[in-house]
Each structure stands twice: as structure tokens, then as C-alpha cells.
Amino acid sequence: MEDYLRLCRLGEEWIGLDHSIRESKEKFALPPNFEHRNGKLIYLSMGSLGSNIVELMSRLVKILSKCEHKIIVVRGKFQDQYELADNMWGDAFLPQLEILPLVDLVITHGGNNTFIETLYFAKPMIILPLFGDQHDNAQRAVETKIAFKFNPFNVEENELLSAIEKTLNDCEMIERIQNISKQMRESKTMDSIVQRIEKIAENPKIPPIM
Secondary structure (H helix, E strand, O other): OOOOOOOOOOOOOOOOOOOOOOOOOOOOOOOHHHHOOOOOEEEEEOHHHHOOOHHHHHHHHHHHOOOOOEEEEEOOOOHHHOOOOOOEEEEOOOOHHHHHHHOOEEEEOOOHHHHHHHHHOOOOEEEOOOOOHHHHHHHHHHHOOOEEEOOOOOOOHHHHHHHHHHHHOOHHHHHHHHHHHHHHHHOOHHHHHHHHHHHHHHOOOOOOOO
């Protein structure tokens, strides 16, 4: 994404980092009886905090049970306290980096890791922020027209289900996200940061990275 216009130019001690994607070597495969169901594939992840709020997860699962697509659910440690619908499959914890390339849409709390990783894999988002950086990420995504955002505790069934269909079928939004993904994958900002760190190690008088 292009940076917001700034009031002043930042000094050379500042370097923007476009992404820092975690490495994953986990093996993952969907259960065959779930993989071959009809419909698009949606990933629901509300983060380590949100996935452990049983009332919230129960509410979202109830709404998404009306969705015509199939849902992968990160269920959290209290997964035994609510049931998944027939169009769902999930577990307490799942290997996100292995799942993101497979899905068509991500419904997320919008935390920094999930937000950046979803963009990296060029997947559209619906963001249901809970606190902190999640609200900032959600607002930024709405302003740049790459996602919808809702309050996870009071979003109406018709609002969320309608947003799912709009997002899956919004070719212009998907193209914008694909362009962001391309920029991230081609970015050399990590190389620039590594080179600066090496120079600082050799010469402590060089301004630190901000």
C-alpha cells in the first residue's frame, strides 16, 4: 500500500519494511470430505484472544452457518464449548501460513501478522477488530478499499453474509489486493534493513534505524 501523505519528509534513518513473513515448514491438508464440498473456501481467525471468547465465536459460527460457502475455523482452547455447523471444519490451532494460499477469503480480527500475511498471499479480507492495532489496520483497509470492517459483537447476520458475497465478487478490490501482494513480494526493503544493520555494526556512528 502507498503510505499516507506525511506532514514532513522523514530522515534517512527511517526505513519502511513492507513485510516480514514468517517461515513455515508445517504440513497441512484439509479433510477430504470437507475439501470436496461445494462453495468457496473461507478462513475465520479471530486471533489468540478472540478465538478464546466463547460467546463471540458462538455468535460468529451461528451467523456463518447460514453462509453457502465452507469455513475453516480457528477454534481456540475452548473449542469444546461450542459446535461447528455442517459447512465448517476447524481445530484449536491451525497452521495459518499453510492455509492462507488455499482460501478465497479471510475473516479476521486484523492483527498485524494476519493482516500482512493475508495481503502477502493476495486474499481479500473482512475485518472484525477487537482492540489496538486491529482498529487501525481495519480503518486503513477500508480507506484504501481492500476490505470491509464490522464490529464483531454486533454485526448483523445480513451485513456479514452480504459482505462475504460482495468481497468474493468484487473484481476491482481483488485486483487492488493482487497489486499490493506483487509489490510486497518484489520489495527489497528487508535487504536494505539488513545492509543498514551490518553498516551500523561496522560503524556505530551511522544513525540507527527507526
